[in-house]
Amino acid sequence: MKTSHRKKIKLALRYIAVVALTILFLFPIYWLFMISFKTANEIYAYPPVWWPETLQLSNYRVLFEDGDAATVGNSLIVAGVSTIFAMILGTICAYSLARFKTGGEHLANWIISQRMIPPIAIVFPVFLLYVWFGMVDTYFGLILLYTAFNLPYVIWMMRGYIMDIPISLEQAALVDGYTRWQVVWKVVFPMCRAGLFATAIFTFVFAWNDFIFALVLTRTDVATYTVQVTHYFGGQSNFWGKISAMSVLGTLPIFFIVAFMQKYLVRGISLGAVKG
Amino acid sequence: MADLKINSLHKYYGSMHAVKGVDLEIPKGEFTVLVGQSGCGKSTLLRTIAGLEEIDEGSIEIDGEVVNDVAPKDRDIAMVFQNYALYPYMTVFDNIAFGLRARKTPKVEIEEKVAEASRMLSIDHLLERYPRQLSGGQLQRVAIGRAIVRQARIYLFDEPLSNLDAQLRDEMRGEIKRLHRELGKTMIYVTHDQIEAMTMADRIVLLRDGKIEQQGSPLDLYERPATKYVAGFLGSPSMNFIDGMVTENKVTINNSNHSLDIPEQIKNKLTSHANKAIIVGIRPEHFSRADIANHQQYSKLSVNIELVQPTGSRSYVTFRLGQNPAVAELRPQDLLGHNTTIELSVDMSRVIYIDPITEMTI
Numbered sequence: 155m156k157t158s159h160r161k162k163i164k165l166a167l168r169y170i171a172v173v174a175l176t177i178l179f180l181f182p183i184y185w186l187f188m189i190s191f192k193t194a195n196e197i198y199a200y201p202p203v204w205w206p207e208t209l210q211l212s213n214y215r216v217l218f219e220d221g222d223a224a225t226v227g228n229s230l231i232v233a234g235v236s237t238i239f240a241m242i243l244g245t246i247c248a249y250s251l252a253r254f255k256t257g258g259e260h261l262a263n264w265i266i267s268q269r270m271i272p273p274i275a276i277v278f279p280v281f282l283l284y285v286w287f288g289m290v291d292t293y294f295g296l297i298l299l300y301t302a303f304n305l306p307y308v309i310w311m312m313r314g315y316i317m318d319i320p321i322s323l324e325q326a327a328l329v330d331g332y333t334r335w336q337v338v339w340k341v342v343f344p345m346c347r348a349g350l351f352a353t354a355i356f357t358f359v360f361a362w363n364d365f366i367f368a369l370v371l372t373r374t375d376v377a378t379y380t381v382q383v384t385h386y387f388g389g390q391s392n393f394w395g396k397i398s399a400m401s402v403l404g405t406l407p408i409f410f411i412v413a414f415m416q417k418y419l420v421r422g423i424s425l426g427a428v429k430g
Numbered sequence: 431m432a433d434l435k436i437n438s439l440h441k442y443y444g445s446m447h448a449v450k451g452v453d454l455e456i457p458k459g460e461f462t463v464l465v466g467q468s469g470c471g472k473s474t475l476l477r478t479i480a481g482l483e484e485i486d487e488g489s490i491e492i493d494g495e496v497v498n499d500v501a502p503k504d505r506d507i508a509m510v511f512q513n514y515a516l517y518p519y520m521t522v523f524d525n526i527a528f529g530l531r532a533r534k535t536p537k538v539e540i541e542e543k544v545a546e547a548s549r550m551l552s553i554d555h556l557l558e559r560y561p562r563q564l565s566g567g568q569l570q571r572v573a574i575g576r577a578i579v580r581q582a583r584i585y586l587f588d589e590p591l592s593n594l595d596a597q598l599r600d601e602m603r604g605e606i607k608r609l610h611r612e613l614g615k616t617m618i619y620v621t622h623d624q625i626e627a628m629t630m631a632d633r634i635v636l637l638r639d640g641k642i643e644q645q646g647s648p649l650d651l652y653e654r655p656a657t658k659y660v661a662g663f664l665g666s667p668s669m670n671f672i673d674g675m676v677t678e679n680k681v682t683i684n685n686s687n688h689s690l691d692i693p694e695q696i697k698n699k700l701t702s703h704a705n706k707a708i709i710v711g712i713r714p715e716h717f718s719r720a721d722i723a724n725h726q727q728y729s730k731l732s733v734n735i736e737l738v739q740p741t742g743s744r745s746y747v748t749f750r751l752g753q754n755p756a757v758a759e760l761r762p763q764d765l766l767g768h769n770t771t772i773e774l775s776v777d778m779s780r781v782i783y784i785d786p787i788t789e790m791t792i
Contacts, residue, residue: 325482326515328502330576331532344519 186405189398190214197394213399222396225382226403231293232378233361236300241354243301244308245316249338251309252316253324262313269306273366281370291373299371300361307360308353315349316342351418355411362408379404433458433616434479434584439488441474448474450640451488456618456633461610464620465627465663466637475637476586476620481505492583503532508582512589514573516561522548523557526575533580547579550609567598571605578609587619591626603629624664628652636660653780658789661711661782667746670756671784672710676703681710681783686752690729693778699792700783708792709784714746716780717758720773728775735770747772 188206189197190213196203217223247265250256257264280299281290289295319342327337343350368378383400386393412419434456441449449471456462464472477483479490481502489496497505508529516525523544530540548554551571561569570590577585587606591599607630610617621627627634628648635645636659644656648664655661661669674681679697680689690710692700700708720730733756737748745765747758758774765772783792 320513320515322511322513322515323517325480325502326509326511326576327528327532328482329480329505329507329509330529330580331503333501333503336532341517344517 183405186398186401189394190402192395194395213395214403216396217399217403222382222385222400223403225377225379226400226407228293228376229362229378229380229404230407232296232300232376233358235293236297236304236361237354237358239297239301240304240308240357241350244305244353245312245350246338247305248309248312249316249342252313253321262310265306266310267306269303269310273303273364277366277370280367284371290371291375291377293376295371296368296376296378299367300364303367304357304360308357311353311356312346312349315346315353319345348418348421351415352421355415355419358411359408362404433460433493434618435491435494436475436479437489437491439475439478439490440486441471441478441483442486448640449478449485452637452640452642454635454642454645456616458616459614461607461617461619461630461632462635463627463631463633464618464635464637465624466622466643467663468622470637471640472620472622472637473588476588476618479584479618480507480509480586506583507586508577508580508584509586510573510577510588510590512592514561514569514593516569516572516576518561520560521557522553522559522561522564522572525561525572526557526579529576529580543579544575547575550578550612551575551605566594567602570594570598570602574606574609578613578615583616585615585617587617589621590619591621592623599626606630625666628664634664636663655711655782655791657791658709658711658784661784661791665713667714667757667759669782670712670714670751670754672712672751672754672756673786674708674710674752676700676706676708678704681708683710683752683754688731688751690731690776690781691778693727696778696783703783703785703792707786709786711782711784711791712756712776713780714757714759716777717747717760717774718777719760719764720775727777727779729778731774731776733772733774735772738765 188204191209191211192203192206193210193212196206214223251262251265284290284295289298323345324337324341327341328334332340363380364378365380368381369384372378372381379400383397383404386396386400434454436452436454439449439452440447452471452475464475466472474483478485481497481500485498489498491497492505492507517528520528526544526547527540530543535543544557545554548557551574553568553571553575556564556568556572561572564572570593573590590606591602594602603626606619619626619630627636631648633645634648634651636643636651638659644651644660646654651660652664655664658671662671673684674690675684676692677689679692681692682689718728720728731751733749733751735747735749739746739748740762742762744759745762747760747765749756749758784790785792
């Protein structure tokens with residue numbers, strides 16, 4: 155009797171802890187969403203309004219009417235396209251490093267070291283370079299930069315996943331009559347599929363969340379949503395309604411991506427990708 | 431024309447000289463076993479034949495065509511890997527069909543061939559399963575199926591049975607040998623296991639330290655080893671090597687009062703070694719109880735038994751001859767009672783004599 159009683163208390167405490175932690179983590183997101191649906195009065199009300207009287211969409215309407223919402227589209231384009239480029243190029247490089255020992259033992263270390271440079275240290279030289287080549291405020295400029303910036307990460311991660319694939323799987327395919335490119339397509343990709351997705355998601359999120367490059371290298375044409383949000387912090391007042399609505403728009407794509415790819419994300423991160 | 435011809439092949443890994451000038455000719459349809467200890471270069475040699483390793487010197491010819499610079503996919507070779515190398519994301523059917531698809535085989539033909547190969551290997555009921563749902567023995571059968579489903583010129587096996595337990599290994603040995611007889615293909619099989627080599631091979635190529643030590647039929651190597659290494663490698667328990675001196679008609683065993691009579695027909699061969707050191711090689715099965723093997727070609731010894739290891743059908747008896755430990759294989763009924771001293775006779779017609787300096791047989 156006594157032990158079962160104790161077990162019940164333990165279980166109850168565990169549930170309480172879980173609920174408390176969940177609230178702690180979800181509250182900021184809840185608050186962000188709520189603000190975006192509030193009127194200005196409700197935002198500044200004291201005591202705070204936990205649930206707005208009507209879920210009014212005027213904050214969002216303004217964003218779409220003014221065309222500000224298009225910056226989310228810009229973010230999608232530059233983050234999406236640069237992720238695709240970085241994944242294709244990076245995986246090919248990673249395969250070469252892993253299987254042909256390209257550049258010897260140390261090239262891979264050098265490549266990942268490139269990722270450790272703080273963006274702020276290079277953003278102004280890059281800006282001058284972009285001015286020179288006329289690439290400021292273009293999709294091409296941002297995509298190129300994000301691709302370059304994420305390549306080291308992709309190469310490093312994919313190299314690890316590829317080295318985990320038993321080499322005899324590739325050799326068996328080579329002997330069976332496949333070319334090296336076919337082997338990469340038919341053996342390497344399926345074998346590290348979870349790793350590919352996990353790496354792609356992180357790459358996308360890096361580009362999606364970037365602020366500093368986008369701030370310096372864009373004006374109006376391809377400004378991303380992170381840059382757009384800062385426009386609502388004014389000298390006179392802060393437009394909390396627009397800030398929160400824009401932030402919600404910026405959160406949703408990541409939310410859906412992670413929700414759909416959760417399976418691969420977990421497997422990829424835990425490096426269980428290649429266990430048959 | 432030989433199916434496979436290797437001429438003075440060398441392979442280096444950095445400063446490591448893995449294969450040191452191998453010459454080998456393998457005729458069509460033969461089952462050749464490359465055997466040797468780990469690190470002797472046998473797997474490297476096999477992988478150069480497959481084209482998975484480039485060679486540094488020499489040449490490899492298949493059906494008269496030099497294939498040194500031919501990519502693996504164009505060599506028309508099938509290979510079974512030690513760790514099976516099956517694709518976990520494909521069904522057994524797709525795994526077996528993988529090589530056929532590379533060659534753009536029509537779908538109907540693929541189905542026929544996979545069905546036939548899987549029937550030969552009794553895995554036709556597993557075709558819809560995934561590798562993770564199979565046992566070790568079944569995985570090995572699928573791996574073999576993937577090789578034999580294709581009409582390759584040469585079939586290579588890289589220690590395919592080393593991941594299986596002893597009982598399955600015995601079973602698969604017979605299975606592979608049967609496949610060879612049914613298909614009549616040129617097969618090259620790498621193993622470190624001398625029993626696999628002895629039981630399966632038409633011809634054994636014994637490698638040591640990157641070179642061929644000796645090649646020939648299993649019984650040829652067993653009965654007439656060229657060197658001490660070959661004599662010691664083949665046979666289980668391995669051959670006993672006894673240090674002795676050649677005197678007139680006898681070999682006296684060092685540090686003992688034992689001696690072995692040299693049979694008439696061998697005497698000529700040993701004249702040049704008179705009064706010199708020699709190593710006598712005696713296989714465990716060439717010992718027997720003195721009272722049952724009493725013939726002039728037998729030499730008698732009285733030994734102190736240190737250990738008896740019965741296996742059921744045979745018993746292994748350990749004793750010393752001079753300073754050398756020795757093992758005799760006797761019938762269980764030869765060891766009645768707890769006798770610690772026993773009279774053994776040695777079949778001197780089967781004994782080999784080794785020059786201790788060159789380690790070559792005389």
